[in-house]
Amino acid sequence: MFRIIKKSLKTGVVTGHHPDVNVPHEPVSREAIEKARPFRRSMTIREVDTGSCNACEMEMNALVNPIYDVERFGVHIAASPRHADALVVTGPVTVNMERALKDVYKATPDPKLVIALGDCAVHCGMFKGSYAVTGPVERHIPVDVRIPGCPPRPAEILAVLEALRKDPPDSAR
Amino acid sequence: MIDARPAVEQLRVAFTQAIIGVGSLHGIPILRLDKRDVPTVAHFIHTHPGLRGSLSLLWAVDHRPREARDELCYLFTLAARKDWLLLATDLPDGEREFSSITPTLHAAKWYEREVRDLFGLIPVGHPDMRRLVRHEHWPKGTHPLKKDFSWNRVLERVQGQYAFRKIQGEGVFEVPVGPIHAGIIEPGHFRFSVAGEPIMQLELRHFWKHRGVEKLFEQQQLTAAVPLSERVSGDTTVGHSLAYCQAVEILLGMEVPQRARYLRSLFLELERLHNHIGDVGAICNDTAYVLAHAHCGRMKEQLMQLNDRLAGSRFLRGVNCVGGVAVDVTDAQAAQVVTELDAIERDFTTIEKILFANASLTERLENTGILTERIAWDHAVVGVVGRASGMDRDIRRDRPFAAYGELQPQVPFYRYGDVRARMRVRLDEVHESIRLVREIRRRLPQGPLTVRPRREPVAGEWAISAVEGWRGEILYVVMAGELGRIHRCKVRDPSFVNWPAIQWAALGNIVPDFPLINKSFNLSYAGNDL
Numbered sequence: 218m219f220r221i222i223k224k225s226l227k228t229g230v231v232t233g234h235h236p237d238v239n240v241p242h243e244p245v246s247r248e249a250i251e252k253a254r255p256f257r258r259s260m261t262i263r264e265v266d267t268g269s270c271n272a273c274e275m276e277m278n279a280l281v282n283p284i285y286d287v288e289r290f291g292v293h294i295a296a297s298p299r300h301a302d303a304l305v306v307t308g309p310v311t312v313n314m315e316r317a318l319k320d321v322y323k324a325t326p327d328p329k330l331v332i333a334l335g336d337c338a339v340h341c342g343m344f345k346g347s348y349a350v351t352g353p354v355e356r357h358i359p360v361d362v363r364i365p366g367c368p369p370r371p372a373e374i375l376a377v378l379e380a381l382r383k384d385p386p387d388s389a390r
Numbered sequence: 391m392i393d394a395r396p397a398v399e400q401l402r403v404a405f406t407q408a409i410i411g412v413g414s415l416h417g418i419p420i421l422r423l424d425k426r427d428v429p430t431v432a433h434f435i436h437t438h439p440g441l442r443g444s445l446s447l448l449w450a451v452d453h454r455p456r457e458a459r460d461e462l463c464y465l466f467t468l469a470a471r472k473d474w475l476l477l478a479t480d481l482p483d484g485e486r487e488f489s490s491i492t493p494t495l496h497a498a499k500w501y502e503r504e505v506r507d508l509f510g511l512i513p514v515g516h517p518d519m520r521r522l523v524r525h526e527h528w529p530k531g532t533h534p535l536k537k538d539f540s541w542n543r544v545l546e547r548v549q550g551q552y553a554f555r556k557i558q559g560e561g562v563f564e565v566p567v568g569p570i571h572a573g574i575i576e577p578g579h580f581r582f583s584v585a586g587e588p589i590m591q592l593e594l595r596h597f598w599k600h601r602g603v604e605k606l607f608e609q610q611q612l613t614a615a616v617p618l619s620e621r622v623s624g625d626t627t628v629g630h631s632l633a634y635c636q637a638v639e640i641l642l643g644m645e646v647p648q649r650a651r652y653l654r655s656l657f658l659e660l661e662r663l664h665n666h667i668g669d670v671g672a673i674c675n676d677t678a679y680v681l682a683h684a685h686c687g688r689m690k691e692q693l694m695q696l697n698d699r700l701a702g703s704r705f706l707r708g709v710n711c712v713g714g715v716a717v718d719v720t721d722a723q724a725a726q727v728v729t730e731l732d733a734i735e736r737d738f739t740t741i742e743k744i745l746f747a748n749a750s751l752t753e754r755l756e757n758t759g760i761l762t763e764r765i766a767w768d769h770a771v772v773g774v775v776g777r778a779s780g781m782d783r784d785i786r787r788d789r790p791f792a793a794y795g796e797l798q799p800q801v802p803f804y805r806y807g808d809v810r811a812r813m814r815v816r817l818d819e820v821h822e823s824i825r826l827v828r829e830i831r832r833r834l835p836q837g838p839l840t841v842r843p844r845r846e847p848v849a850g851e852w853a854i855s856a857v858e859g860w861r862g863e864i865l866y867v868v869m870a871g872e873l874g875r876i877h878r879c880k881v882r883d884p885s886f887v888n889w890p891a892i893q894w895a896a897l898g899n900i901v902p903d904f905p906l907i908n909k910s911f912n913l914s915y916a917g918n919d920l
């Protein structure tokens with residue numbers, strides 16, 4: 218036990234050691250920011266995969282590693298949609314996952330935010346039109362925020378989460 | 391490279407009546423059989439002490455519109471020489487039934503159910519005729535890989551109920567989990583039958599993420615489908631695209647330049663490194679050893695950022711192209727990669743020593759989730775999981791591709807088959823990968839990165855290629871169609887083979903240990919569901 222603590226002390230703080238990215242591709246809408254207002258200080262996310270290739274999930278996982286450490290901004294990942302303030306949906310919605318996605322949406326308490334993460338969730342990406350894919354996420358449930366990219370880098374996801382916490386740039390206050 | 395002639399001779403003697411024809415394509419011997427004889431010959435290949443073939447792949451091809459027939463192909467890997475041997479049989483127009491080989495070969499179980507779902511061919515005698523890929527709400531008679539099924543058809547929804555296997559008795563109850571389950575993870579359904587804590591039976595139900603990948607391949611040109619292959623399973627970008635490119639290169643008669651071969655090995659090892667280090671961390675996390683997880687997560691991130699600097703993609707997307715590689719690595723970059731890996735190895739070794747000295751960690755890993763050698767063999771398990779259960783197989787060594795013929799990778803393997811063994815395989819492979827990267831840097835030759843195709847693809851010709859991805863053996867069968875298009879592309883991720891085996895590894899363990907067992911297998915859902 219002491220050895221790993223020693224190792225950790227020697228390693229020091231690594232949080233924030235990631236290259237900057239020039240984002241956002243798509244500015245977060247006013248309505249989304251309004252909707253996210255109750256979650257500014259603490260937002261719990263449930264990740265829902267509806268058919269992605271898993272790269273988007275890996276980047277979501279990377280968000281909780283010590284480099285990005287998304288928890289320092291009050292963002293938590295929950296294991297159940299019942300605990301969630303926001304759903305992050307990745308992947309095109311497959312025929313087999315359509316029902317499950319709607320169930321998860323229903324199980325999430327209001328008010329809730331839906332974030333479509335990655336090209337597949339936004340417009341089905343490479344799987345557009347396939348017999349096994351029923352369309353992008355917004356065909357089934359209302360989407361508030363879109364984060365394009367295949368997959369988006371963790372720093373890009375962080376930037377969008379950051380934008381949700383701020384007042385809109387043209388706000389009067 | 392391959393010499394299965396003695397085996398073919400042996401089979402010829404044993405089955406003079408059954409064998410219709412003997413051929414070979416790109417060095418793989420093919421035995422053509424009448425469909426009634428397949429189970430006998432397959433059983434012989436599987437059990438004969440001189441052959442000991444394990445079923446590596448089973449796939450079907452709909453040859454329309456050129457020929458009105460369906461073909462079934464069974465690819466065996468012969469244990470002694472690690473050669474391939476292919477059995478092929480035809481189902482002429484309209485015939486839908488074939489004899490199942492599952493009663494004697496466990497490994498064929500999911501393949502035959504898959505063939506039934508996707509082609510509508512019926513494996514007569516199969517012990518489990520439930521649907522696999524097509525969930526119950528798919529209408530009857532929808533077989534997406536038939537040529538008369540349009541790739542963009544909209545499916546309607548019907549009523550249907552999946553029947554899980556039941557165990558009955560006093561105190562036995564079921565724990566259903568999924569498809570959406572804890573953590574940031576892909577969808578899959580697990581059903582545990584438990585009496586108290588220990589698992590009496592685990593049944594998987596997958597294919598929630600079926601996206602129709604194989605059908606999408608058929609809409610593409612041979613040279614244009616690399617981006618699709620990169621998105622079959624996100625964490626195995628290089629492995630899948632490399633396997634796809636190699637198959638197409640055989641069809642186009644391309645000889646990949648030396649430098650490109652070395653760079654392919656380099657990228658494949660970088661992919662293996664970040665995944666293995668991430669997995670070691672994840673296993674620690676599931677035993678509540680969060681500090682070790684944090685350290686591994688930090689090293690993994692360092693590697694992903696290195697990938698980003700090298701190739702402009704954290705997942706090394708776009709490095710492979712048909713005929714070579716699309717990304718060059720300068721001398722300075724190669725030197726920097728080695729310096730960075732040296733630092734990571736020192737870092738990682740410290741963590742490794744701490745892990746091995748930790749008795750409470752070892753206590754959780756030892757004797758948890760044992761996959762015996764016998765079950766691993768019966769299910770033809772591949773990759774890390776196989777090597778932890780006494781299957782000494784690694785495509786990099788057994789049938790070298792890219793630059794592995796010259797690099798001579800060392801293959802670690804253990805016999806315990808528990809979570810600890812799977813973790814140790816990963817730890818050993820991390821060191822081996824770093825050694826290989828150093829070796830690649832030392833030998834990296836100068837020269838061109840790509841070649842141009844030497845010939846046009848011949849419609850109906852096909853090629854198989856295998857790549858040892860970080861998870862295990864990835865197989866691609868690509869068949870050319872008219873005008874340079876793809877007629878059929880069979881993709882097999884190692885997950886497809888290893889998922890059924892996890893049902894056996896979980897038996898007798900307590901439910902709270904299942905996440906740990908699952909993590910030590912770390913199989914892909916996307917690559918499995920396609």
